[in-house]
Amino acid sequence: MGEFELIRRYFASAACAAGQPGVVLGIGDDCALLQLAADEQLAISTDTLVAGVHFPQPCSAELLGQRALAVAASDLAGMGASPLGFTLALTLPQADAPWLQGFADGLQQMAAACGLSLIGGDTTRGPLSLTVTVFGRLPAGQALTRGAAQEGDLLCVGGELGAACAALELLLHGREAPAAQRDALLQAFWSPMPQLSLGEYLRGRASAALDISDGLLADCGHIAQASGVALQIEQAAVPLSAAAEALLGHTAAQLCALSGGDDYRLAFTLPAEHWPALSVAFPTVRRIGRVVAGTGVQLLDEQGCPLPLPVSGYQHFGAVHG
């Protein structure tokens, strides 16, 4: 069986949704074709997951399919874009039918949950890795960038943090946990639901936004730098994953929430007048601080006094050699 047939067989269901408006041509030609309405812009983001670096190996192919798409789609949420489609570049050591079926199932589940159609891709032989490129649409000029946070805005997050980081204790260090905790943490790691509805709601409301992939402190640092402001975070206001707290205790769960990555909640700055309606529409959202003059991120205790910053989020390539 050639690579073309392989793609068609296993990914047909994720491609099927290609009756989606905007998708003119899906899999099967040199290119896919998208068409937007007048005055719409296309948002594009690319994420690669490498076995042993971004996920443990061996792992469930179905969960990997879910996670690969969720991680990429979360960037659409961070931009306020409405989901449209995605391409998948899949590199595999061998073509294994049960693995492909499981992966395609997981991919399709997340694609359906997010409203994304598979529009193209590439399959190659090699060490296991995946690159997903996602496409979303936006009214022109309404993208939620990182660069427009204003002094006086509230700083908010989309929900509890720290679960994905805590899950690494189970995945990498073999730690045991009761079933309910374990399920909650593993789901947060493998199937983070991109906050696409929240992102769409924030268009025209939030002044800056992103999805938390590197850790709350590191990602707030990106907003602070791009906007030329400082972000103050009240440590006690940061919502912690209950399962992370139960597994690790308060202090370690707090560290996961502040510095652990992979939560894929939105962090955003918001003019205060939008808070009342937002807090009703999206009850998991929490105010965790505010935008002030200055640079960087400040962590405050309950008296408003500065706390030392813990080690920042995960980054690839700690040093450049040569």
Place this chain on the structure above:
Amino acid sequence: MGEFELIRRYFASAACAAGQPGVVLGIGDDCALLQLAADEQLAISTDTLVAGVHFPQPCSAELLGQRALAVAASDLAGMGASPLGFTLALTLPQADAPWLQGFADGLQQMAAACGLSLIGGDTTRGPLSLTVTVFGRLPAGQALTRGAAQEGDLLCVGGELGAACAALELLLHGREAPAAQRDALLQAFWSPMPQLSLGEYLRGRASAALDISDGLLADCGHIAQASGVALQIEQAAVPLSAAAEALLGHTAAQLCALSGGDDYRLAFTLPAEHWPALSVAFPTVRRIGRVVAGTGVQLLDEQGCPLPLPVSGYQHFGAVHG
């Protein structure tokens, strides 16, 4: 140095062209943003290159940068799309400064030659591989698909074939060649120039088109299948790379031209009335056959009698296990 700084430092020059019309926002936020004119469509294609599968390793980082982008951009040519931008997902075993500089230089050279701007990407640690996703624009409805070849149309190719396949003799089997031959063959492999101008010219003229990546016979088979027709190829009319013929002799060079992949010339079907003007505008284009009723690809000798088909083009994943 973090991955963000790494991207900025080495790929700034390829990103610089982001003043390009259509690119609203480039590298640095959750997503890049593109905007098309009314009645334009966006063409998208993704290609992955894996070390040891798609290119020999070790190899020149600069040449790899050229090839990675050229291979992807060629799909835009095959669709008749005008170049716009690309994303790069780069997975590297380590961040090596001279390697990154060479790669970025090669990428930038091909980006400038093709008129493509780097608009986003991802860098990760892992076994060397690259996924490039390219974006082009098209007037709505004018994409050159594979599915509309008509009986009576001419079958054409964009230029000489077989050089990239012959280059593998030098790269993989250590064969020696005089400098001029060697340079021509290696350039065909490492720096195939996507036929973007030809693709744009063919909009509204060609009935079907694609870029030859799997080999002439295999790719013509794709047109035949998608269009529900047969393609007849006159073997003697297929233009052979002079350097391939000098290195390998006529018979082996012909096999390279028919079944070798990686040439990235366009193959297309054309109503005969367009031939005179086309042959003047693009003198490297050759008529190699025609579209007839039936299915599949037929190879003909100089008397018009059928020849046996050699082994078809390269495909990943010869079998699915399990």
